[in-house]
Amino acid sequence: MNIPEELLGRVLEGKKPCPELPFTITPLAGDASDRQYFRINWERPGPQSIVLMKLAQRPSPPELPFIQIQEHLCAIGVPVPELYSYSPELGIVLLEDLGGITLENKVKDSLMSEEEIKALYLEAIDILLQMQIQGSRPGRDNCPAFQLEFDVAKFMYELNFFRQYMIEGFLNKRIARQDQAILEEEFSRLCQILAQEKKYFTHRDYHSRNIMVREQGLWVLDFQDARLGLCQYDLASLLRDSYVTLPEGLVEELLEYYLVTKEILKGQKITARTEFRRLFDFTAVQRNLKALGTFAFQKVEKGKDTYLPYIAPTLAYVWQNLDKYPFFNTLKKVLKKYLDSPGISQPQRR
Known part of the structure; x- marks a missing residue:
């Protein structure tokens, strides 16, 4: 992922549920699109993780269909991952980790x-x-x-x-x-x-x-x-x-x-x-x-x-x-x- 660790740290800072601890990044299997997915793990004070979705390019306009549709589905009670943050300038979305079992x-x-x-x-x-x-x-x-x-x-x-x-x-x-x-x-x-x-x-x-x-x-x-x-x-x-x-x-x-x-x-x-x-x-x-x-x-x-x-x-x-x-x-x-x-x-x- 072509983002300096220091810059990524600022993206994660204060974002629920991220504790202020060192983290590891693991690539996840993606789909047939050009998006990339990563799991970010914190080992203490207990296993905690989120999923980072990296867009292929910076969105223009910055409004992201994924987020708008997520909000629509969430509003009617469809079980979708919680959205933690979105950084349009980096093309990064932080999401709830739903695990690895499809x-x-x-x-x-x-x-x-x-x-x-x-x-x-x-x-x-x-x-x-x-x-x-x-x-x-x-x-x-x-x-x-x-x-x-x-x-x-x-x-x-x-x-x-x-x-x-x-x-x-x-x-x-x-x-x-x-x-x-x-x-x-x-x-x-x-x-x-x-x-x-x-x-x-x-x-x-x-x-x-x-x-x-x-x-x-x-x-x-x-x-x-x-x-x-x-x-x-x-x-x-x-x-x-x-x-x-x-x-x-x-x-x-x-x-x-x-x-x-x-x-x-x-x-x-x-x-x-x-x-x-x-x-x-x-x-x-x-x-x-x-x-x-x-x-x-x-x-x-x-x-x-x-x-x-x-x-x-x-x-x-x-x-x-x-x-x-x-x-x-x-x-x-x-x-x-x-x-x-x-x-x-x-x-x-x-």
């Missing part, structure tokens, strides 16, 4: 029973509904999530990102002009369907690596890219997760739990369950293709192999849903030309 870690723990895993996901869905229902009321906090939305242009950008980095970049395949036109048309058909749905507060990356498990329950991270989108988006992110493949029976149970709980909270019967499921599957196609583009970008542009093991399970979701609906017959035919590749390994189940 939902992914818990689910992959061989000692966890199916019922314990199910209980964690039920709680994650409860938090999701809290964000969608209470969180979709703008209030007076000027939350930037309400100025952004998943519209056709945004969905299309992400699918073209997939085409550029997954097919043309990672797989090094040139797409024929006729197939380019077909992809553009088929992507557009899908995006128009998703973009016309009613919009809710959407975390945008609500998956097992952004949900922390603590004794008190689940806590939510990495919400700075929140925007408005259809209610199936975060649900697809959670249940069609590149990092955790849930048993199909459990996915069905969790989808029904989401619908029943939403009916209770809103006092309205949801009768169009078949259409809800169709939109869930369609959203998963878009979301999973977008994730494939991100994984490929990390390899092609940054030389990172970290995300390569998650290409196969993510692609398996895509084929599962493309096979399910005649709507996708044309898209499936074109994608198979380019994605059937020996460079993509078979997915591994949990």
